[in-house]
Amino acid sequence: xxxxxxxxxxxxxxxxxxxxxxxxxxxxxxxxxxxxxxxxxxxxxxxxxxxxxxxxxxxxxxxxxxxxxxxxxxxxxxxxxxxxxxxxxxxxxxxxxxxxxxxxxxxxxxxxxxxxxxxxxxxxxxxxxxxxxxxxxxxxxxxxxxxxxxxxx
Numbered sequence: 767x768x769x770x771x772x773x774x775x776x777x778x779x780x781x782x783x784x785x786x787x788x789x790x791x792x793x794x795x796x797x798x799x800x801x802x803x804x805x806x807x808x809x810x811x812x813x814x815x816x817x818x819x820x821x822x823x824x825x826x827x828x829x830x831x832x833x834x835x836x837x838x839x840x841x842x843x844x845x846x847x848x849x850x851x852x853x854x855x856x857x858x859x860x861x862x863x864x865x866x867x868x869x870x871x872x873x874x875x876x877x878x879x880x881x882x883x884x885x886x887x888x889x890x891x892x893x894x895x896x897x898x899x900x901x902x903x904x905x906x907x908x909x910x911x912x913x914x915x916x917x918x919x
Contacts, residue, residue, distance in 0.1 A: 811904050814880065818899045818908045821864055821876050825895055828853045828866075829912040835888045844886035844893060849916075857884045864897075891917035 775783075829835065832846035832853075843856030851869035855876075858865060862881045867873040880899045887894035891914045898907045 807904075810902055811906075814899050814901055814904050814906050817877050817880060818897055818906050821897060822895065822908050822910055824866065824876055825855050826910065826912045828855070829893045830915050832893075832914040833916045833918040835893050835914065837886055837888055841885045841887065844888065846893075846914075855884075855886070857881055 828846055829844075832848055834847045836845050836847075837843070838845055838854070839856060839859070842859075843854060846853045846855075853869070854865075854867045856865050856867070857863070862879045863875050864877040864881045864884060865873045866876050877899065880901045882898040882900040882905065883896075884898070885894075885896040887896075892911050893914065894909070894911045896907075896909045898905065900906075
């Protein structure tokens with residue numbers, strides 16, 4: 767007597783294949799989500815450093831063109847005197863904004879809501895900048911000393 771061979775999969779084999787496929791899909795999803803989360807954190811850090819770098823570049827350029835400088839607001843602001851006017855950089859009390867103001871013009875916000883602290887120092891023709899930014903538990907800290915090229919004493 768001949769035995770009939772069945773073609774196809776049994777129910778148990780089908781369930782095992784579905785479970786294995788589900789495990790593979792879930793693992794791939796977890797790797798993708800973890801990679802995206804890491805990418806987002808790195809991108810936020812890059813943006814924070816970019817903002818600090820932009821602010822330092824803006825302040826450095828203005829300081830280099832200055833003739834003299836004086837501190838205001840216990841080192842939270844600096845006024846740079848140029849040939850015809852002055853420029854001020856400041857961290858207003860109670861805010862997290864870095865402000866830039868040219869004499870006779872409205873203030874402009876350089877960094878909005880990310881400034882943890884800024885301190886300026888002046889010694890002769892050198893202006894020190896200590897800038898800390900913070901956002902979403904990320905922090906960056908830039909320091910620099912800039913010399914005024916047109917220093918007049």
